[in-house]
Amino acid sequence: MDTDHTSPGSNQFVTLAVIGCGQRGKAYSKYALSSPHRCKVIAIAEPRPNTRKNFATLHKVDDTLVFSTWEDLLAASAETINTIGKRLADAVIIAVQDHQHAEVTAAFAQQGYHILCEKPMATSIHDCLQMENAIREAGVIFGMGHVMRYSPYSKEITQIVRSGTLGELINVVQVEPVGHYHFAHSYVRGNWSSQSHSSFALMTKCCHDIDLICNWFSPATPVKISSFGSLKHFRKSAKPYAAGDATRCLDCPVEKDCPYSAKRIYLDPLAQGNTGWPASTIVDGIPDLENVTEALKNGPYGLCVYESANDVCDNQVVNIQFSNGCTASFTMVAFTSAICDRQTRLHFSHGEIIGDMINYTVNDFRKRTSKVHHPTNEGGGHGGGDTGLIRSFVDAVGTKDQFLLGTDINDVLKSHLTVFAAEASRNQGKVIDCISFEDEARAAYTSSQA
Known part of the structure; x- marks a missing residue:
């Protein structure tokens, strides 16, 4: 059972519909099994028959609320809204393929569902802006699958950053060691191997790294960004x-x-x-x-990894300058034994933090102390981030309080635009002005809607 303390007033029971019952849909919905007093999965949509059957059985979903497509679930919901004035569930977990996120989010937001969407937000700037508009117009709670924000490890580090005990945060260095066979599975042979079918690797794999870096420097925002990378080996x-x-x-x-x-x-x-x-x-x-x-x-x-039709980068670096003059660098690389255990260094005016997503060391220059911290992993993927996110989402929906997620649609869009700007830098071979990049993106979107 979930033993973590919930936020005051957050015990309202929440019903969930899961759209996409694969790896990520399963990861988020585990919380409904471990904390049945908090939430329950009462409807699902999944095209694969065996996956759909197994998921429905695990969560004891009534046969009348098991659908093969999200469109069927949406239609059934529309019918109940029209007949009895009530949605099928309080919220939806959207864990379909990346390129479908915008369409599915807009459709269910329009019906008034609170939404937890797996990362990335979408695979094009246009779709990200469409999602932003849909969420704002609907006025619903929105959670993003940036699970790294929600692990005990990241939350402790974020608390130190906010406390100012080590002075001002000046520089962050983060490495995402994807893992040699993980990269081969997901980004050479798998669903995220092709930009045309999904998106570029920095977006599909590392958007929550950029989001976390932006969160640490907030309220400062990215102003300049550069990036280099290539598909070096898997060809x-x-x-x-x-x-x-x-x-x-x-x-x-x-x-x-x-x-x-x-x-x-x-x-x-x-x-x-x-x-x-x-x-x-x-x-x-x-x-x-x-x-x-x-x-x-x-x-x-x-397929042989050297015969596959992949085209995404297997190594990439990103450099960011923030509005307060501080800087960050990020590296994504496929060729590692570590599997997604980020290596992080945060440099402050009066100290530093060195971590590996499992433990972190705080060096305080003023006190001349060095202390290793061992955050408790409460279970679940991403160092407990999966559990932390879904619990925060249920809290937010139960209290109708977006603040409990620690982010909102504006933050989510901002960090995604930073990722798009980084890829523009890589493709164009120049430093990108982030403010101008966003202004031009919004202008293009507005023009497309006219």
Whole structure:
């Protein structure tokens, strides 16, 4: 059971509809199982039949509220609103593919649902601005899947930043070590491998890193940004000569020596009893030897990483100057043994914080002290950030108080525009003025609506 203290007056029971019952939909909805006195999943929409059935069974969702598409759920909701004046649920968790976020968010916001949307906000500036308008017009609670804000680790560091005990925050250095096989799974073979089908890697993987950095420096805002990056390794020119004409790992003569072997990533852990990520994401339902092998023989997850149709950066750096003269640098790199355990250094006028998402050390120059802190991981992904976010969202919906999320649609849009500006810098080879970039983006959107 959830033992964390909730905010005063936040015990109103909240009903949830989950749209997209994959990895992220499952991660957020676990809170309804651990804290049934706080919330319950009462409706779902999911196109994959086995995934839909398993999710509905787990949450005991009535058959009449199980839908194969979000459009069907929306239509059923519209019918209940028209007939009895009531929505199917209080809030929706939107965990569909990134390019669908804007359309689904706008549709359910219009019906008055409070919304928790998985990151990123959307895959184009136009869609982000459309979402902003939809949320503002509806006046609903909006949560963004920037889970890193909500882990005990990040919350403790943020509290130190806000307290001023180490003086003014002057510089942040953050590294996102994606992980060699994680990158191969998600950004070479997977759903986020193609800019045209999803978006660029800095957006799909690192938008919450940029958001966290912006949050630490707030109320200062980004004014200038530059970025460099490339797809350096995961391309055909890097394919081992000994692999010959093989295009799939199961047929490759050098598969055993390849760190990106699909057999090594999916089948070997499965043989050890691991039916969770990543094998669970490549099949519909519970992974087993038969269906995972079939997926590797015929689907994208069995392709050689050097023969895949990926086009997103596997390494990228970003430099940001803020309105108060302070600076930050961020690095995203695929080639690491660490899997998403960010390495962070925060430099203050009177101290520093050095952390790895598990522990952090505070060096106080004035007191001449150094202390290691070990935040409690309460369970859930992203160091407890998944749990922290959904709990904060339920609190906010239960009290109708956006403040409990610690952010709002304006903050979310601002950090996303910063990511778009960084990618514009990488593509154009120049420093981008963030203020002008936002002004031009808003002008273009307004023009498109005329």
